[in-house]
Amino acid sequence: MDHHELILRRHDAAAALGMRAGIEPVYVASHADRIAVDPFSHPDRFWQRLVDMYAQAPGFVLVSGSIAGRLIGYGFGCTRSAERAAEIWSEIRAALPDLAIPAGPQPVFIFNEFAVHPGHQNRGYGRTILDALLAGRREPVANLFVRPENPARAHYLAWGWRKIAERKPFADSPTFDSLIKDLRVTANWTRAAAGSGGDGPGSDQVDGAPPAVQDSTGVEAFPPARKPKVVDPPAGSVAL
Template structure:
């Protein structure tokens, strides 16, 4: 169980300065299957993260045990011109469902916990802190379909998410299960 884990929140530009704090945890977590990320993947993540910090509503939560980063999560509001819903390969959603206004949907881009801190409630607390006071109709995320991702998928299902389709977000990307959870706000 968590004892001394604290959760620090950073928004938009304040999150930029935190990259160096959580990047070693990112590298450790994403070296594991099914990701097996190497230096090129890490460099691409750094570039994407810099763009993500400029998105509306961007927030980062870092879980720390004393000063050691044990996990992190971040997300932001989908923009009106998002391609998020258009990346789905196996379902056609109604236009009204895919319409975004900049506050309708909050997307979780990353939610990751280092191995030694898993199954202690850290991921659930990161998730709760990230969504605390998010004023959106729904939250969405993607998860890899491989067996190694089953604990994450099980957690998302327990937290009220449902799969709505298979996402292929960019040309060289693997396939992901796109999940959605309706929120009471909106």
């Protein structure tokens, strides 16, 4: 297998919870600086949030990226129902008056977590996983949290995310910038297609890859040697 060949898979909650052996090393390596100084970022706390909160939310999905059979990155999120997303929409109206707001309540995709192993950063893999996670979403916008000092913040802004507020989702968590991305720009979203779902706070990790040219599906266009390979997935997972 070519060492640049990235394989993407989509996993439901049950499958994701069986992937700790693959997910946790990526989390630990990519969050090493925060784990050393912030109890909130401890791997056990991260996994407990995944088990107790994120994976329990309706619409949960995780996209993994693997090379040569080894997981090198992941991103996951869920849908917040229109009723529970009212505060986000209020913040959008106040912060982004230029953004066209749906007339009625709409759900929001909550982008919970995103990480790429440092040994595979700056190669475009993180952007690929993120675009695959967001591609085809029925919600009009996505929401994530990122620490203001995180270098990832500049990449999110370059990729079309916009700040709407500052939020502290847990009593012992840092204060994050709350960013949103208009998914209608890269997908044929319509109000009739929008669903409803669950809940969960946002993400604070991304690799350092620069923005990439996108095709019509919102997924990164690859040189032939780096085109993600489609494989037969395990139960609970779908090849992308």
